[in-house]
Amino acid sequence: MSSFKDLRIVDNFYQTSSYFPMPTILVSTIDDEGNTSIGSYSLCFPYYVAGKDYYAMLLECRNSSNTAQHLLQRPKCALNFIPNNKKFFKEAVRLGFPGDTPKEKMSKLLFHLEEGLAQDGHRPMVVSESFQVFECTWVSALEDAFECKAGELEGYRPPYKEFNGITSKFGAHFILRIDKIIMKEKYHQAIIDGVKSKSFPKIPVDYGYRDNTHFWYSDSTKYHSEQVPAPKEIDIKTVRYAADRSDPDIHFTDEACKRLAKVPRIFLKAALDGCVKWAKKNNVTTIDLAQLDIINDKRNKEKK
Numbered sequence: 001m002s003s004f005k006d007l008r009i010v011d012n013f014y015q016t017s018s019y020f021p022m023p024t025i026l027v028s029t030i031d032d033e034g035n036t037s038i039g040s041y042s043l044c045f046p047y048y049v050a051g052k053d054y055y056a057m058l059l060e061c062r063n064s065s066n067t068a069q070h071l072l073q074r075p076k077c078a079l080n081f082i083p084n085n086k087k088f089f090k091e092a093v094r095l096g097f098p099g100d101t102p103k104e105k106m107s108k109l110l111f112h113l114e115e116g117l118a119q120d121g122h123r124p125m126v127v128s129e130s131f132q133v134f135e136c137t138w139v140s141a142l143e144d145a146f147e148c149k150a151g152e153l154e155g156y157r158p159p160y161k162e163f164n165g166i167t168s169k170f171g172a173h174f175i176l177r178i179d180k181i182i183m184k185e186k187y188h189q190a191i192i193d194g195v196k197s198k199s200f201p202k203i204p205v206d207y208g209y210r211d212n213t214h215f216w217y218s219d220s221t222k223y224h225s226e227q228v229p230a231p232k233e234i235d236i237k238t239v240r241y242a243a244d245r246s247d248p249d250i251h252f253t254d255e256a257c258k259r260l261a262k263v264p265r266i267f268l269k270a271a272l273d274g275c276v277k278w279a280k281k282n283n284v285t286t287i288d289l290a291q292l293d294i295i296n297d298k299r300n301k302e303k304k
């Protein structure tokens with residue numbers, strides 16, 4: 001007999017049929033008068049994380065919202081991540097009340113606004129209280145989503161897009177290219193130096209709108225870490241064999257091969273190819289431990 005019970009899946013299953021942890025993000029966009037407008041969003045997640053020409057987030061929203069209507073006309077937005085604070089979350093809930101015009105909402109704004117750091121024309125302001133902000137642009141070229149036009153506030157008629165633009169009568173998805181990630185000094189420094197439990201910002205985790213009365217959230221007050229299992233080392237001869245065949249012009253020292261033996265086997269070829277690519281780009285012909293350190297250190301440029 002199963003230890004689980006089956007639960008009927010209904011609309012908005014992430015908050016009606018489950019416990020699903022989500023971020024709390026204030027999305028700033030530009031309204032029809034050129035001013036910054038803010039809406040609260042939690043269905044906003046990383047979409048392209050590697051291997052593409054750009055990085056992207058996915059935002060899922062009601063297509064009649066101010067945010068969706070603004071994005072359809074002006075693709076620039078900012079994703080403001082607010083820290084955990086009762087007053088801030090209360091304000092996020094106010095900014096999440098459907099139907100208010102941007103003017104009504106923004107006239108009583110608790111937060112402060114300032115310019116972001118992306119400098120490519122008119123962009124919405126960012127929320128000063130945020131610990132980090134992603135300044136983004138909607139990629140309307142994907143799935144020809146530029147065909148979707150603003151102005152239908154009572155529900156869009158088909159045809160719908162699959163994953164970008166107007167995706168159902170009341171729904172919209174926006175793939176947002178990340179143009180800049182900007183961060184408060186303290187948290188920026190912690191990423192460069194290597195995070196410790198104390199250096200995480202306090203972040204509210206949203207569990208959504210439940211029982212038709214309240215938004216539920218938790219405050220992440222303590223951060224824990226868990227070490228990954230000790231790697232199963234590959235035979236050094238296997239690494240040497242693969243390294244010698246990766247590129248005739250690039251040599252890997254024995255020490256480098258020894259260290260690469262710790263890379264999980266399925267990633268070995270990709271790791272060697274990455275080293276070769278880096279070596280060619282930097283006019284290096286021998287990969288030793290020092291070169292591996294540089295290659296592994298994704299934040300190397302910032303540290304310099």
Ligand SMILES: Cc1cc2nc3c(=O)[nH]c(=O)nc-3n(C[C@H](O)[C@H](O)[C@H](O)COP(=O)(O)O)c2cc1C
Pocket residue numbers: 024037038039040041042043044060061062064065066067068092093094095096097098099100206215
């Ligand atoms: C914490 C929080 C998270 C929310 N997340 C979403 C979401 O991910 N998608 C959505 O369509 N609405 C979400 N809402 C509801 C929107 O905020 C609401 O539709 C609001 O009217 C949007 O503001 P806007 O019209 O200015 O864009 C959320 C509300 C709150 C308070």
